[in-house]
Amino acid sequence: MSRNPAGSSVVIIEDDPVFGQALVQRLRLAGVSTHWAQTAAAGEAVLQRHRPSLVLCDIRLPDGDGEALMARLMPQLGGVPIVIMTAFGGLDQAVRMLRAGADDYLAKPFPAQRVLDKLRGFAGSDASPASDEDDVAAVLDPAGWRSQPMLALQAELERVAPAEATVLLAGESGVGKGVAARRLHALAGARTAAPFILVDCAALPADIAAAEAALFGRDDVPGLVESAGAGTLFLDEVSDLPNALQARLLRLLEERRFLRIGVAEPVVSRARIIAATNAHLPARVAEGSFRNDLWFRLSGITLTLPPLRARPRDLQDLAVHFLQRFAKGQRSIAEDGMAALLAHAWPGNIRELRNRMERAALLADAPTLGAGDFFPERGTRQAVAAQTPAVPDQAGSEAPIVTDQDELQSLAEVREAAEREHIRRVLARCGGRIGDAAAVLGVSRTTLWDRMRRLDLSIR
Ligand SMILES: Nc1ncnc2c1ncn2[C@@H]1O[C@H](COP(=O)(O)OP(=O)(O)OP(=O)(O)O)[C@@H](O)[C@H]1O
Incomplete structure (x- = not known):
C-alpha cells in the first residue's frame, strides 16, 4: 500500500447510522473502498470474505461487543491493523484491547481525516497488498533463516516436503510457522501447483454445524478440505479445533476421505495436511480439551521453530x-x-x-x-x-538471549514483570478463557487464578 490511502479498503463495524454513514462518505471521497457492517455478526461475515487494509471497530455493538469480536477474529486477520473506536468512558476497554493486539484507538467523535491518517501510518503493514507480495518473497527466500537452527530446520523441511506425511509445526506465536508451512508447500514438487488452503481453527464459526460445513462442505457446496484438492491444507492453531471436529479430522487423517454434510458418498482427499500450534498440546491432552489419538496422529513429524531470542x-x-x-x-x-x-x-x-x-x-x-x-x-x-549487547559464546555459536530486563531491578521484580506480561499475553491469546490459558501455561486453573490475584491481574 502506498502512503496515499486511495485504493485501500476499510471495514467499518459501527452501529450508529449517522456516524457510520458520515465515515463511509468521507472515506469514499478519498478513494478508499469501504465495507460497513452495523452488527458484530455482519462484521464477522464481511471479514471472513475480505481482507482489508484496516479494520475500524466500535466497542459496543447491538449483538455483542467489539472486544470479543476482535479477539476472535485477530488470528485470522493476521497483521491487518485494527483501530478501536471508543465512546466516552470506553478508554479502559480500548487500552485492554491494545494490550491484546489491537493497533490503535480513536475517541469518538473524530473526523474521518483521522482514519485517513491512520491508513497512511499503517501503509506497508501486513495488511497491504504490497506486504502480501513481500510475504510471498519471504516464503521463497525467507530472510532470517541463516542461523544454525534455521539451517537445520530448512534441511528437515526439504526432506519431508515431497512426502505425503502430516507435519506439525510447533513454536511460539509469531515465530514464522505460517511462513514455514508455505515454504513446505513451495518445496512439495507437483503439489506446489495445487492450492495452499489456510484454515485458522481459532476463527472457525462458533456454531459447530457451520464450522463443520465450512471445513467439510454441505450438499453441493465444497468445504475447505475439498478446496485444497491435491495441494496443502494448513490447519493453523489446531489446538483450537472444537472437540466434535477433532473427531472428524482424525477420521480424515486415517481414512483420507470424508463426508460432506447431507451427502452419503464419501469424498477422497489427496491434500497434504500441515498443522501448527503455539499451545502445549500435551497439556491440552492432559486436561481433556485435545484428543490424545489426534495429537498422536498429528505429531509424528513435529518441526519446532526456535524463538527469535x-x-x-x-x-x-x-x-x-x-x-x-x-x-x-x-x-x-x-x-x-x-x-x-x-x-x-x-x-x-x-x-x-x-x-x-x-x-x-x-x-x-x-x-x-x-x-x-x-x-x-x-x-x-x-x-x-x-545498551548491554548479546555476547556470542566461546565457540562462536549463538548463545540464546534470555533477558533484556532492567539490570537495576531486583530478580523478584524482573520475574514478576515477566510473569505478569506472559500471563496477560496468554490470556489475550486464549480470548480470556482461564481454562485454556491455564493449559497453555501448564498450571491448574486454581493456580492461575491465584497468580493473577497476586500479580493484580484481571481478565476484564
Ligand atoms: N522470514 C521472514 N521474513 C519476513 N517476514 C516474516 C518471516 N517470518 C515471519 N514473518 C512475518 O512475521 C509475522 C508472523 O509470522 P507467522 O504468521 O508465520 O508466525 P506464526 O508462528 O504462524 O504466528 P502465530 O502462531 O501467531 O500464527 C507475519 O507477518 C510474517 O509475514
Whole structure:
C-alpha cells in the first residue's frame, strides 16, 4: 500500500447510522473502498470474505461487543491493523484491547481525516497488498533463516516436503510457522501447483454445524478440505479445533476421505495436511480439551521453530530486512539500537520485530534509529539496561538471549514483570478463557487464578 490511502479498503463495524454513514462518505471521497457492517455478526461475515487494509471497530455493538469480536477474529486477520473506536468512558476497554493486539484507538467523535491518517501510518503493514507480495518473497527466500537452527530446520523441511506425511509445526506465536508451512508447500514438487488452503481453527464459526460445513462442505457446496484438492491444507492453531471436529479430522487423517454434510458418498482427499500450534498440546491432552489419538496422529513429524531470542544472527538480518522494507534505505540502525534489539526477549517474535521496525521507520526523528526508537515505552532505567549487547559464546555459536530486563531491578521484580506480561499475553491469546490459558501455561486453573490475584491481574 502506498502512503496515499486511495485504493485501500476499510471495514467499518459501527452501529450508529449517522456516524457510520458520515465515515463511509468521507472515506469514499478519498478513494478508499469501504465495507460497513452495523452488527458484530455482519462484521464477522464481511471479514471472513475480505481482507482489508484496516479494520475500524466500535466497542459496543447491538449483538455483542467489539472486544470479543476482535479477539476472535485477530488470528485470522493476521497483521491487518485494527483501530478501536471508543465512546466516552470506553478508554479502559480500548487500552485492554491494545494490550491484546489491537493497533490503535480513536475517541469518538473524530473526523474521518483521522482514519485517513491512520491508513497512511499503517501503509506497508501486513495488511497491504504490497506486504502480501513481500510475504510471498519471504516464503521463497525467507530472510532470517541463516542461523544454525534455521539451517537445520530448512534441511528437515526439504526432506519431508515431497512426502505425503502430516507435519506439525510447533513454536511460539509469531515465530514464522505460517511462513514455514508455505515454504513446505513451495518445496512439495507437483503439489506446489495445487492450492495452499489456510484454515485458522481459532476463527472457525462458533456454531459447530457451520464450522463443520465450512471445513467439510454441505450438499453441493465444497468445504475447505475439498478446496485444497491435491495441494496443502494448513490447519493453523489446531489446538483450537472444537472437540466434535477433532473427531472428524482424525477420521480424515486415517481414512483420507470424508463426508460432506447431507451427502452419503464419501469424498477422497489427496491434500497434504500441515498443522501448527503455539499451545502445549500435551497439556491440552492432559486436561481433556485435545484428543490424545489426534495429537498422536498429528505429531509424528513435529518441526519446532526456535524463538527469535535464540537466533541473534537471524534477528540482525531480519531487522535490516524490515528496515529496508519500511524505510526503503532511508534509515539505518545505530549501535545502541542494535544492542537493544539483541537484548530484548521478543515475546512476540518476528511479528513483534516487524511491528517495532515499522513503527520506528515511520516515527523516528533522526535517520539513525536508536534504542528509544524501537522501545519508546521504556523509561530511562530500561534504556541503560538495553545498551548491554548479546555476547556470542566461546565457540562462536549463538548463545540464546534470555533477558533484556532492567539490570537495576531486583530478580523478584524482573520475574514478576515477566510473569505478569506472559500471563496477560496468554490470556489475550486464549480470548480470556482461564481454562485454556491455564493449559497453555501448564498450571491448574486454581493456580492461575491465584497468580493473577497476586500479580493484580484481571481478565476484564
Ligand atoms: N522470514 C521472514 N521474513 C519476513 N517476514 C516474516 C518471516 N517470518 C515471519 N514473518 C512475518 O512475521 C509475522 C508472523 O509470522 P507467522 O504468521 O508465520 O508466525 P506464526 O508462528 O504462524 O504466528 P502465530 O502462531 O501467531 O500464527 C507475519 O507477518 C510474517 O509475514
